[in-house]
Amino acid sequence: MQPSLQDLEILSELRAQLHLHNYRYYALDDPLIEDAEYDRLFRQLQDLEARFPAWITPDSPTQRVGQAPVAAFVRVPHEQPMFSLDNVFDVAKLEEFDQRLRTTLLLSEEVDYIAEPKMDGLAVALLYRNGELVRGATRGDGVEGEDVTANIRTVRSVPLRLLGTEVPELLEVRGEICMGIAGFRALNRQAEESGLRVFANPRNAAAGSLKQLDPRVTASRPLLFFCYGVVGRLEGVERHGQMLRQLSRWGMPVVPGWQEVRGVRGCLAYYRQLAEQRQTAEVEMDGVVYKVDSLELQRRLGFVARAPRWAVAHKFPALEAKTVVEAIDIQVGRTGVLTPVARLKPVNVAGVVVTNATLHNFQELARKDVRVGDMVVVRRAGDVIPEVVRVDVSQRPLGAELFPLPSRCPVCQGGVFQEEGEVAWRCRAGLACDAQRKEAIIHFASRSAMNIEGLGGQTVDLLWREGMVTDVVDLYFLADKRAQLVVLEGLGEKSVDNLLVAIQKSRQMDLGRFLFALGIRDVGEVTARYLANHFGNLQAILEADQETLQGTPEVGNKVAKRLFDFFSEPHNRQVMDRFLTVPDTSWTQVVEINRDRRILAGATVVVTGTLNSLTRQEAKARLEGLGARVSGSVSKRTRFVVVGDKPGAKLTQALALGVDVWDEETFLKFLQEGDG
Ligand code: IVH
Numbered sequence: 160m161q162p163s164l165q166d167l168e169i170l171s172e173l174r175a176q177l178h179l180h181n182y183r184y185y186a187l188d189d190p191l192i193e194d195a196e197y198d199r200l201f202r203q204l205q206d207l208e209a210r211f212p213a214w215i216t217p218d219s220p221t222q223r224v225g226q227a228p229v230a231a232f233v234r235v236p237h238e239q240p241m242f243s244l245d246n247v248f249d250v251a252k253l254e255e256f257d258q259r260l261r262t263t264l265l266l267s268e269e270v271d272y273i274a275e276p277k278m279d280g281l282a283v284a285l286l287y288r289n290g291e292l293v294r295g296a297t298r299g300d301g302v303e304g305e306d307v308t309a310n311i312r313t314v315r316s317v318p319l320r321l322l323g324t325e326v327p328e329l330l331e332v333r334g335e336i337c338m339g340i341a342g343f344r345a346l347n348r349q350a351e352e353s354g355l356r357v358f359a360n361p362r363n364a365a366a367g368s369l370k371q372l373d374p375r376v377t378a379s380r381p382l383l384f385f386c387y388g389v390v391g392r393l394e395g396v397e398r399h400g401q402m403l404r405q406l407s408r409w410g411m412p413v414v415p416g417w418q419e420v421r422g423v424r425g426c427l428a429y430y431r432q433l434a435e436q437r438q439t440a441e442v443e444m445d446g447v448v449y450k451v452d453s454l455e456l457q458r459r460l461g462f463v464a465r466a467p468r469w470a471v472a473h474k475f476p477a478l479e480a481k482t483v484v485e486a487i488d489i490q491v492g493r494t495g496v497l498t499p500v501a502r503l504k505p506v507n508v509a510g511v512v513v514t515n516a517t518l519h520n521f522q523e524l525a526r527k528d529v530r531v532g533d534m535v536v537v538r539r540a541g542d543v544i545p546e547v548v549r550v551d552v553s554q555r556p557l558g559a560e561l562f563p564l565p566s567r568c569p570v571c572q573g574g575v576f577q578e579e580g581e582v583a584w585r586c587r588a589g590l591a592c593d594a595q596r597k598e599a600i601i602h603f604a605s606r607s608a609m610n611i612e613g614l615g616g617q618t619v620d621l622l623w624r625e626g627m628v629t630d631v632v633d634l635y636f637l638a639d640k641r642a643q644l645v646v647l648e649g650l651g652e653k654s655v656d657n658l659l660v661a662i663q664k665s666r667q668m669d670l671g672r673f674l675f676a677l678g679i680r681d682v683g684e685v686t687a688r689y690l691a692n693h694f695g696n697l698q699a700i701l702e703a704d705q706e707t708l709q710g711t712p713e714v715g716n717k718v719a720k721r722l723f724d725f726f727s728e729p730h731n732r733q734v735m736d737r738f739l740t741v742p743d744t745s746w747t748q749v750v751e752i753n754r755d756r757r758i759l760a761g762a763t764v765v766v767t768g769t770l771n772s773l774t775r776q777e778a779k780a781r782l783e784g785l786g787a788r789v790s791g792s793v794s795k796r797t798r799f800v801v802v803g804d805k806p807g808a809k810l811t812q813a814l815a816l817g818v819d820v821w822d823e824e825t826f827l828k829f830l831q832e833g834d835g
Contacts, residue, residue, distance in 0.1 A: 160210065160211065162207075162210075162211045162214060166207065166210075166211065167214070169207060170204070170207055170208070170211075170214060173200055173203060173204040173207070174204065174216075174218075174219055174220060174320075176200055177197075177200055177201060177204060177220040178220060178318065178319070178320050178322060178410065179191075179322060179410075180192060180197050180200070181220060181315065181316075181318070181410075182318060182322060182410040182412075184197070184315075185315040185316035185412070186316045186318075186410065186411070186412035187412075190791070190792050191792060191812075192792055192794055193763070193790055193792050193793075193794040193796070193797075195794070195796065196794045196795075196796075201220065201221070204219070204220065204221055205221050208221055217291070217319075218291045218292065218319040218320040219319070220319065222319070223312050223313050223315070223319070223378065224312075224313050224374060224375055224378040226309040226312075226374050228372050228373035228374070228375075229309070229372050231372070232305035232306055232307060232370070232372075233305070233306040234299070234303050234304070234305060234306070235294070235296050235303065235304055235305070235306045236302065236303050237284060237296070237299075237301070237303065237304060238331060238390060239331075239391075240301050240465075241282055241284060241298045241299075241301045241304070241333065242301065242462065242465055242466055242467055243465055243466055244277075244448060244467070244470055244471060244472040245466045245471050245472065246446075246471070246472045246473075246474050247471055247472070247473050247474070248473075248474055250423075250427065253423060253426065253427070253449075253471070253473055254423055256449075256471045257270065257422070257423045259468075260451070260460060260468065260469070263459075263460060263468070264456060264459060264460070269421050269422030269423075269425075270421070270422060270451060270456075271419065271420075271421055271451075271452040271453065272419075272420050272421070272422075272425065272426055272449045272450060272451060272452060273398075273399045273400050273403070273417055273418070273419060273420070273449070273450045273452050274417065274418050274419075274420045274425070274426055274429040274430075274433075274447055274448070275387055275414045275416075275417040275447065275448045275450070276414055276415065276416060276417070276433055276444040276446075276447060276448075277444055277445050277446040277447060277448045277472050277474075278334075278335040278337050278385045278414060278442065278443075278444055279335075279337065279361065279442075279443040279444060279445040280335040280336050280337030280361075280362055280365045280366075280383075280385075281297065281298065281335065281336050281362065281365055281366045281369065282297070282298035282333065282334070283295055283296065283297055283298065283304075283307070283311065283333070283334060283335070283336050283369075283384075284296050284298070284304065284332070284333050284390075285311065285317065285332045285333075285334070285386075286329070286330070286331050287321055287326070287329070287330040287331075287332065288328065288329055289326065289328055290320055290321040290326035290409075291320050291321075292308075292311070292312065292317065292318065292319050292320070293308070294306065294308050295307050295310070295312070295317070296308075297369070297370070301465065305370070307369055307370065309374040310369050310370075310371060310374050310377040311336075311369070313374055313377045313378035313382075314336065314377075314382045314383070314384050316383055316384045316412045317384045317412075318409070318410045318411060321409040321410055321411075322408070322409055322410035323408060323409060323410075326409065327393065327394070330389060331389060331390040331391070332386045332388075332389055332406065332411060333386065333387065333388045333389065333390065334384055334385050334386030334387055334388075334411075334414075335384070335385050335387070335414075336365050336369050336382055336383070336384055337361065337362070337365050337382070337383045337384075337385065337442050338361040338362075338364045338365040338368065338380070338381060338382055338383065338442075339361070339383055339441045339442050340361060340440075340441055340443065340540050340541040341441060341541075342361075342364075342380075342381030342382075343358065343360075343361040343364045343540070344540075344543070345381070346358070346364055346380065346381070347364075351519060351520065351522065351523055351582055352581070352582050354582075357523070359538075359548050359549070360443070360478075360538065360540070360548075361442075361443050361540070362443070364380075365382060368380035368382055369382065383412075383442060384412055385412055385413065385414045385442075386406055386411045386412065386413055386414070387403075387413070387414045387417075387448070388402070389402060389406070392454060393405055396454070397453065397454055397455065398452045398453055398454060399450050399451070399452050399453075399454060399457070400417075400452055402454075416433070416436075419452065420449075426447070426449050426473070429447060430447050430473055433447055434475055438511075438541075439541060440541065441541065443478070443540065443541075444475070445474060445475055446472050446473050446474035446475045447472070447473045448470060448471070448472050448473075449470065449471055449473065450469060450470040451469040451470070456469065475509065476508075476509040476510065477508075477509065478508060478509050478538055478539045478540065479508070479537065479538045479539075479548065480506045480507065480508045480513070480536070480537060481506070481534055481535065481536055481551065482503045482504045482505075482506035482513075482534070482535065482537060483503065483504040483532065483533070483534055483535075484501045484502070484503060484529060484530070484531055484532065484533045484535055484547075485502050485503060485504055485531070486501075486502040486531055487499055487500070487501055487502070487518070487529065487531055487562050488500050488502060488569075489565055489569045490594075491568060491569065491570050491586055491592065491594035491595060491598070492594075492595075492598055493595060493598035493599055493601075493602050493678050494585070494595070494678070495568075495585035495586040495587070495588070495589065495592065495595050496520075496583045496584070496585050497521070497565060497568070497569075497575065497584045497585065497586065498517060498518070498519070498520065499517075499518040499519075499520070499521060499524045499562070500515055500516070500517055500518065501515065501516045501517075501529060501535065501537075501547050502514065502515060503515065503516060506537065508537065508538075508539050508545065509539060511539060513537055513539065513545045515544070515545070516535075516537045516544070516545040516546050516547045517544045517545070517547075518546075518547055519546070520582050520584070521564050521582075521584055522582045524562060527547060527549060527550060528550060528552075528561070529550055529562065530550075530555065530559040530561065530562060531560075531562070532555070532556040532559045533550045533551070533552075533554075533555055533556075533559060534550070534551040534554040534555075535547045535549065535550050535551065536548045536549050536550075536551070564584070565584070568586035568587075568592060568594075570586070570592055570593055570594035571586065571588045571591065571592040571593055571594070573586050573587050573588035573592055574586075574587045574588075575587065589728065589730075590630075590728070590730050590734075591730060596629065596630060597619065597620075597623050598678075599631055599678050600619050600623070600628060600630075600631050600634070601615070601616050602678045603631045603634075603676045603678065604619065604634070605676075607675075607684065608672060608676035608678075609665040609668050609672060609673065609676045610665065610668070610672075611634070611658075611661045611662055611664075611665050612657070612661045613654060613657050613661055614634075614658060614662070618650075618658070621647060621648075621649060621650070622637075625643075625647055627640060627643065627644065627647075630734050630737075631676075631677070632734045632737045632738050632741070635662065635666070635738075635741040637658075637659060637662060638659050638662075638663070641655060641656075641659065666741065666743055666744040666745065667745050668745065668746070669691065669745055669746070669784035669785075670690075670691035670695070670696060670697065670746040671684070671687045671688035671690070671691035671692070671783070671784055671786075672684075672687070672780075672784065673687075673691075673697070673745075673746040674687035674690055674691060674700070674746075675687035675688075677725070679721055679722060680721050680725075681718050681721050682721065682722065684783075685713065686713055686714060686718060688783060688784075688786060689711055689712050689713045689714060690708075690711055690722075691784075691786075692786045693710075693711040693712065694711070696746065696747060697735070697738065697739065697746050697747050698739065698747065700722075700726070701726055701735055701739075703723075704723070705719050705720060705722075705723040706719075708722050708723055759782065759785040759786045759787040762786075762787050762788065762798035763787070763788045763794075763796055763797050764782050764787045764788070764789055764790070764797065764798055764799060764800070764801065765789070765790055765791070765792065765793050765797050765799075765800045765801070765809055765813070766778050766779065766782075766789065766800070766801045766803070767800060767801070767802055767803065767806040767807050767809040767810055768802050768803030768804050768805050768806035768807065769803045769804045769805060770801070770803040770804075770823050770826075771803070771804070771823060772823065772827060778801065778826075781830055792809070792812075793809050793813050793816060793818060795816050795817075795818070797813065797816075797818045798818075798819070799818065799820065799821050800813040800818055800819070800820050800821065801822075801823070801826045802820055802821065802822055802823075803823055
């Protein structure tokens, strides 16, 4: 069947829209529409293409995956070699670089540079013909790479088509394929669980993922793309920064946070700022690249050997270091999971002294065969606990023994078990195990749970050691022990009073958060909220049998059993009964499931602008407490938009879509009624 003219128009409009939304979502992380709306457009395109398969174009957003596996990659020569960069590791060498360049150019004034993060991944070259992605190649040896087009196409932030109409006939974009730290960890966790090989770092994971013969495997990996340049010159573009801006306009994801800087001083200020950000960044960066901004000056400087004279990489200290394992301890987590931890001879890793590193689980420990006394490589990634990457077996001391699998919980001496399909070993004792009870208190008080300010791990440790709390519910009886608390070392009147106020305040936390705070296995924030909305108060949940619990939306067989087991365990039951005696709590109030809960259950709400009486985070928590889903973007299905001062484009979108707009006052009134 032939498509009508109108069908063709819709096809091309859908593709154009999806290209744009793809860019907003994957490259800018700033979507204009909700996921569901995106999915709807995507399905609409798929349906249309299914009716007219002859009209499917390779640059269609539906065509990211689908090419068949290959036996080997074809080697392709690079039109222009892919250069590498010279490195500097200190200020003196950077000054030399700058001086050399100014001498060559006979410049007395300071040089304008563009400073960019040096992304830690693997270099690729993407070729666009008339705006359409036609080839993606790895760097290879710089002269010849491998054709990985089918794999590159699966990377969501790589545009299959450039945005806009003014695109060059031929454009070669160069950049870096990376894997984010969270994605890397998740991938390794999966690999661990299936007993597969894990990757040593995000860069290896990115390389391993891109060089898959089956594009479907690549498609399943969380790869990112960041571009930093083009081959040749763009029309009318005279500066590197200008070129990056043009690439952005075409929908290319450009290296994040690049800046125009002046002279060595500007370079160093940027370096310090990025070195700081690196500690918490989502993607690994191994340094800063400084590039002469003027393309004319770049041309005059040219290349030496395999690197440009107009750019240099200023490397960050390595995230890996070698040290000795002094002991291997086993930690017991909130849900009883036993985690082996290496106690290390303190070592400085990129400015942070590392004394502990996780070994993840016993399967990993056995695979890496880490033994007490071993010399190991430890690695820090982002904001998370360092890990042991590998052992230097050549330095293993004589008589170092294999670390055995524990047969008992190191804390309570209870039995251990492994659940089917899980790698983890767990302590059987549940909340009868001291370690699990203490961890449960830390979780209960944490920000995403009851948000009791001032009750972090250290304070819980102290209260625990002093026997002031042995169960979560004890927190609500601490006020009677004020006199004993104020004399504890490290506390004092003021912090005790603040703590007691914070605990007091938490009694108003809604039922959903309370249930989540209990830390029942497989009961996350969302499930907890559903339970709260369904039952309305704690008593009703405690009275429910397994079948009744299973009647809650989103609660299946397994979770219902977990809940039932948790609440029927005698120790937990006692704790729950004591919770019911705490006065003035929102979780025990026997309220009718009120009108507003019904209005908001499952509804999507958007907040924009600054609210005066509560923070965005608080507003979100309150709305979620009432069962709403708080979204970052407005669509037709948004129930209402709460608008504060200086609202963004979301207000305009809401008005355009005819979505209800509430000012702060209306919203507050609604919340008050909702609470009552
Ligand atoms: S410019 C001729 N900029 O670092 C200029 N490279 O040794 C060549 N890299 O493998 C590269 N981030 O893929 C440049 N912002 C950035 C970069 C970057 C990462 C990689 C590049 C190459 C290596 C250079």
